[in-house]
Amino acid sequence: MELSAFLLQVLNGLDKGSAYALIALGLTLIFGTLGVVNFAHGALFMIGAFCAVALQRILSISTITLDETKTDFLGNPLKIKTPIVEEWFGEATGQLLIDWSVPLAILLAIPVMMLIGFIMERGLIKHFYKRPHSDQILVTFGLAIVLAELIKAYYGANQISVPAPDMFIGSFDFGMLIGMAKGKLIYPYWRIVYFLFALLIIGLVFAFLQFTTFGMVVRAGMADRETVGLLGINIDKRFTIMFGIAASVAGVAGVMYTPINSPSYTMGMDFLVISFVVVVVGGMGSLGGAVLAGFILGILESFASMRVVIEAIPGINQVVIYLAAIVILLARPRGLLGRKGVMES
Template sequence: MNWLLLLEQILNGFQLGLLLFLLAAGLTLVFGIMDMVNLAHGSFYMMGAYFCATFTGWTGSFLLGAVLTLPAVFLLGIIVEVIALRTLYSRDHLDQVMATFGLILFFNEATRLIWGPIGLVIPLPDFLNDTVEIIPGAPYPAFRLAIILVGFLVAGLLYFIVARTKLGMLIRAGASNREMIGALGVNIRLLFTLVFGLGAALAGLAGLMAGPILSVEIGMGESILILTLVVIVIGGIGSIKGAFIAAILIGLIDTVGRSFLPEILDLVLPAQTAATAAPAISSMMIYLLMALVLAIRPQGLFPPKGVGR
């Protein structure tokens, strides 16, 4: 086994997992507190990438573009919540699914009108375009390493906010009994708006970090939204802890599995059969894990009593 390749794929798995966590954390907060199924969450991921590409082009700095993107996506999330989603909280989930699917189409067409059908490129500064030697003889892209560091920092900050601050206390209380905190005088409408904006900003952060690696294109949020929903189901709907662990687990399974499954199958299958079966099995492993978790623990690995638990 190539141990340097294994180390690189493990780091790639953490990078993918932390991007998924940023998306899943916002989505699970919205669902856990507001009981809102938001299929348009991937659109905020896409808008984060497009905003970052635009702001980077205007300012000539990726870092400044990223700083401007976060409040822009936060504000966009608030606008969408106030205008389009606020009236859906009392409706059933099918209505929410249909409405937010309509938002996906709206964002895709609006993006096409504003930026055109051709994808954008987000240029990185030289120090992020370089490589870092993690151990001697094992260079790793600096930007991917930065994604891992930022992901862990945001995860720690999010845990601190949810577990240690007054806003976090209201979030946990709202997830447990929204009627009660409303009766105690808490402005539940404002709380919902802030939580939705926070979730949109987290998705936008994932988008601006994925943009330089992937292509910034229309519809880029749909495919990753499917993985995000799988993360939430495995981790437990409404659980920040569950979202984090499930996202890292899925990231590792996806990247390490795709790299080493062909070699493993070569040991027991003919080479041609192994080459054909490996990509299919690699794609299936995440969903097989979800099916296994649902069969054993239908509420997910970490079903919360309140958000963050």
């Protein structure tokens, strides 16, 4: 196998791995803090993606003016659509805003997802702390269906394409950097952006937990909730905020993923199943494990999609993640970086 082909698969695995890692990170945060298995997390990812769709629609709201001097092919006066943002901010700025709607949607997604997270935690999940895990799985599974159906009712069942900013359309030639022939190792710009963005978010979450007082308290609460409570700290409030943060992480992951894969209401469920596999492979409750397993499985999946591999083992691209999960779970019962005593009752 050529080196360029090998590197290309590593790169291809990174963007999918990033999405897996971000969703799995949020799932693990929720599980580690609240002890709740959240099957609605894929739906949060999907809602994030639809925040991007919503913002794009909002920015494209236009006024229609009739231009009497020109006519269309039917002889009627030509209709000219002018987006309102262009009227407000001038043509150049307006165009720029519309072009950059996906990155801008992050600003929309964070508060929206925080809010959804708070409502979910306070309104529903709070009542399930003391119930068995199977009940938590089932109620959040029901919620996931409801959220997906609501999105479907409003946006329809089809995929909606949301383009990346013009600046990032096209591909970057990595091969040229390391002295390969032109066109050997090219990779779309937006996927590079997505990977860097994922690293940034993961870094931020870890830094937040590691270097702030708030994060320290949360980590203490994860280790021993009761003692932290006895010290007079309102740990429930902090955990609710962590739920909001986890929801936002899933949300922004969804926002940035829209140019890679046009969102539809089923994307939440599609990612959820794999994300759970990722979490379990990484080790329930281990943040580092979730990120690691996300990238490993993403890269593994893209290697399995290579033609050489498929010819050798037909169908491997469809099952490699599950196969890896089975092997890892049987060889390392607690996943890659799992701790003892989590979810083993």
